[in-house]
Every structure is written in C-alpha cells, then in structure tokens.
Ligand SMILES: Nc1ncnc2c1ncn2[C@@H]1O[C@H](COP(=O)(O)OP(=O)(O)OP(=O)(O)O)[C@@H](O)[C@H]1O
C-alpha cells in the first residue's frame with residue numbers, strides 16, 4: 107500500500123455563482139521515502155490537493171490514506187503571531203509529544219530552530235522576523251514534530267531567489283539528517299525546484315476540473331546542487347517533459363475552450379532561467 111494514497115479524489119466548492127469544480131478524479135500514490143512534487147499553475151487547485159492530503163478538508167468523492175504521521179508547511183507560514191519563534195515550534199512539539207515535560211519540549215524546539223539558523227532569534231515574534239526567517243520557523247516546526255510524512259505547500263514560494271536557494275539546501279540537509287527516509291509531497295510552481303528536490307514530478311492540469319498528469323521521474327542522483335542542474339542533459343530533458351505536458355495540455359484545452367485560447371506564452375521551453383520557469387499567477 108502506498109504511504110500517501112490519493113484515490114479518485116474530486117473536490118468542488120460552493121460559491122455564490124454555483125459550484126466551482128476544482129479537482130477531478132485525482133490519483134496519486136507516494137511510496138515510503140519518496141519525495142514527490144506536484145507542479146501546476148496558480149489557481150489550479152494545488153493547495154486544495156495538499157489540504158485534502160493533510161485531511162484538513164474532505165473530498166466530495168474518492169479517498170485519501172496516509173501511512174504515517176504528517177506535518178504540513180503551509181503556503182503562508184501560518185505562525186501564531188503573538189507567540190515567539192520558540193513557542194511556535196514548542197507548541198507543535200507539545201501537540202505531538204504531550205507526554206514530554208516542558209524542558210524537553212523546549213530543547214527539541216531549540217534544536218530544530220538551531221538547525222535552520224535561528225538559534226539567535228528564539229524570542230522574536232513572527233512580526234519581528236523577515237519572510238525568510240518566518241519560513242525557517244515553519245520548517246523547523248514541521249521537522250521538530252518528527253513526522254513520517256511532510257506535506258509542503260510552496261514552502262519557498264514567498265521568498266526571493268537567494269533565500270529560496272538557501273532554504274532549499276536546508277530542506278535537503280534536514281531530510282537527510284532525519285536519519286530515516288522522510289516521505290514528502292511538495293507543491294510548487296517552480297519546475298526547477300521540483301527537479302532539485304524530487305524523485306518524481308507530477309503535473310497538475312489547469313482549472314477547472316484539474317487532474318494529475320503522468321508521473322515524470324527525475325533520473326539524477328541526490329543530493330543535487332542547483333548549479334549542477336543548469337547544464338545537466340537529464341535535468342534539461344526532465345524540465346522539457348514537465349513544461350511540454352503543461353503547455354501541451356494548455357494548447358489542447360485552449361482549442362476546446364469557447365472563449366478562445368488563454369495565454370500560455372509565459373511558459374518557456376526547457377533551459378530557461380529559474381525565474382522564467384516559475385509559473386506566473388493567473389491574472
Ligand atoms: N474554500 C473555498 N471556497 C471556494 N473556492 C475555493 C476555496 N478554496 C479554494 N477555492 C478555489 O479553488 C481554486 C483552487 O484554489 P487553490 O488555492 O487550491 O489553488 P492553488 O493552485 O494552490 O493556487 P496558488 O498557486 O495561487 O496557490 C481557486 O479557484 C480558488 O478560488
């Protein structure tokens with residue numbers, strides 16, 4: 107049985123204008139120790155998919171099964187604003203390990219905040235931290251509860267390119283420092299980021315009724331460095347496959363759409379820069 111199993115999941119939301127069909131018959135099986143990324147356009151239903159995987163919302167049909175304890179890193183950090191970095195992490199430790207005394211919970215929180223380079227900012231509240239630092243707290247919080255499954259919703263999406271690169275490397279380090287295989291499902295809009303971190307990439311088609319495309323494996327040894335990927339033929343081929351699926355689907359969908367084609371021009375071909383490959387928000 108898959109460690110993360112999403113079977114025939116569909117989800118719609120009721121809005122003032124009627125039902126909004128977001129996801130349609132989504133299937134995904136992630137094996138233990140695998141790192142899988144879902145890439146897709148803004149608004150296609152990526153966060154909805156992650157919330158379904160985390161059990162935060164229920165599917166209309168189909169089912170979701172997890173084989174272990176999961177921690178979620180949300181798209182917008184979602185730290186508790188009136189608590190310090192240390193308390194934000196310790197509270198997560200407490201909810202996972204309620205039998206531990208306060209001292210042990212604090213030690214655990216400090217250990218993971220140290221790992222993300224925030225040992226000197228333990229007492230700062232989220233409003234006193236930069237975006238990158240907040241995201242570090244969110245990552246420390248996820249790891250401190252020692253999850254078997256990590257569910258990551260664009261964990262670096264709000265960061266500048268440099269901070270993003272540093273935190274990606276930290277995530278790689280923390281996954282290997284965990285001493286056991288961490289199973290991860292990451293949502294991203296950056297094909298490059300998906301190639302850097304994942305064993306497999308699964309594209310999500312556009313809204314409405316988005317569904318997952320075929321799995322594209324990343325045939326490169328891990329851990330990977332961004333600079334190695336720039337000229338690696340396998341990395342370039344992988345990127346081309348993902349982008350071609352998304353743009354190809356877009357073209358065929360555009361032909362069918364009564365309103366005519368929507369712009370897919372911002373989706374570049376393989377080999378473009380990190381910034382160019384990141385899929386832009388749908389206007
Ligand atoms: N609770 C809700 N009620 C109504 N509509 C919703 C709700 N949650 C999400 N949606 C709609 O579902 C669609 C998908 O939203 P979702 O947040 O999953 O997209 P996303 O792919 O994560 O986008 P982004 O890349 O911008 O984060 C959007 O049209 C959104 O407006």
Ligand SMILES: [Mg+2]
Nearest residue numbers: 152153154181
């Ligand atoms: Mg989202």
